[in-house]
Amino acid sequence: MSSKSLHVLFDDDDILLDAVKQIVKSKIYINEIYTPFPVHGLDKAMKLKPTNISIATFIYGCIGFTVAVMMMNYIMIVDWPQNIGGKPSFTLIENIPSFVPIIFEMTVFFAAHLMVITFYLKSKLWPFKNAENPHPSTTDDKFLIDMETGTNVAKTKTMLKKLGAISIDVINNDEDEK
């Protein structure tokens, strides 16, 4: 692995998207792209593998469903049956319609919250973490590609200039570590 990498700055998401497609085509590895907003189609262009978070969310929803049913069964049937408006309170199945809103809400609650927490863990985000983005403008209006240099740095640079990069910095990773 080369110890050098390039930080390439763009100022337009469409130009960025086209550039990424070209870079991938010329077989130069892209470490990461920092953008101020989600750019649609960027994951496809980078050839990232599709996320599995929807499957995880489905499983979290199922967990929430089960927890809600067990919770309502314990609270309203087993532990302390209450007579509310003369409604049956002796078996879960007789009383299920009044539990449906709770079951629904718990399913959504579990799915949504656990999904967000999973997303944070997967993206290595937690409170008090220092920002990783190498250029502050990527939180404003610039797009940055952190990529390998390729075999010929000068050639890569000319290609990137042609693709519409507004600035290219060569980063020496070994120096950073010292």
Added chain:
Amino acid sequence: MYKDYKFSNQIKVLSISLTLIGLLGILYGFYAAPSTVEEAKEIVASMSHDSDYGGSGYGESDHGDSEYGYESSGYEYDHDKHVFNQLHNKPWAAIYVPALFFMMISLGVLAFYAIQRASQAGWSIVLYRIMEGITGYLFLGCLFVLIILGFSAFKFNHLFIWMDPEVVSHDEIIRNKIGYLNIPFFFIRSIIYIAGWVIYREITRRLSLQQDENNDISVHKKLFKFSAGFLVFFLVSESMMSWDWIMSIDPHWFSTLFGWYVFAGMFVSGITTIALITIYLKSKNYLEFVNNSHIHDLAKFMFGVSIFWAYLWFSQFMLIWYSNIPEEVTYFITRIEDYNFLFFGMVVLNLIFPLIVLMNSDFKKTNFIVILTGIVIIIGHYIDVYNMIMPSAVGDMWSFGPAEIGGFMFFLGIFLYVVFRAISKAPILAKGDPFIEESKTFQYYNLD
């Protein structure tokens, strides 16, 4: 440019034969219905031995105690006459259900179309001519419903008991509603709704065709204004239509979200019909500009509105179940006791099936799966309308006989004929719309 749809002989033969076979079924239904109380007694006697008769079986159920207020309010209750009325109603209800169902598909599509116009949606423009084709049935569909209502008003049947002055005179609850539920006002209202919908449909169709000729932006603005105005009118008129044409069949019962519930049903069946016809035409090599992103969007709507429908179905059910007020809860008692399989089976077809099948993004763009789910949704919502009308019209005397199946085929045949003819009458692409390019190149970023 693009190949315009030619009304194919295949559809013509199919729709005409459906109509004719359906007509035979309907005629048989009327022929088999009793014309006197004695005949009704005989039919009931032979039915109670018949094992494949649906429902809980005559004689076992003790219906009629609180179902109709007039029975307990001093009116001499004659059970045989009651059963005779139910059997006499049966063929009428059997044609009223599909007449209403197909009219509501058309109306649901009209609402969807107006929403697309008013929101100036980009993706759906390539489907405008299909939507306009489906709403082409609206006038005829409304006319059928109005004619059946007219037969009710002239006492050919006993579908709407509030139309019978004898019943009303013995029923205090209906008597208190007479300011709203009376025959002249009922028909004046009905004609106002129909006129509003049909006029909007004709105006937008004309403007849409006019837009093909010139790319005049003022036409686009006019379409926007008419659609936004129509949606206001539709919101009120659709709700009132559902009270008048559906809820008043049970004049003691009311539900405040019934209009929304009916709307959700017609909306999802309308969107499903758009998807089915689009995929059919695409399979016949028309609509080359429709890609799987458009299908994906329609399937998303089918998925979402199915859940919305179930939400309203459950909200209506749970509040009434929980409060347990006698005049409200009878509505669900008849449905759960006499229509148990249909009542809960419909929820499986309309919620569980689309929920599970259409959850996956890849399935939503697959034509075969959209067709399969679409057919399930259409059947489910037909049963939904059946469940709205039948329990009040025929009680536990329901079945799926020649009249019910024939009625469905009859209106399906007419619907297909009118819709495909209307699609063939106009260019297949609304090419004058200012956003047409956006629609043609529409690509959901997450699809290949």
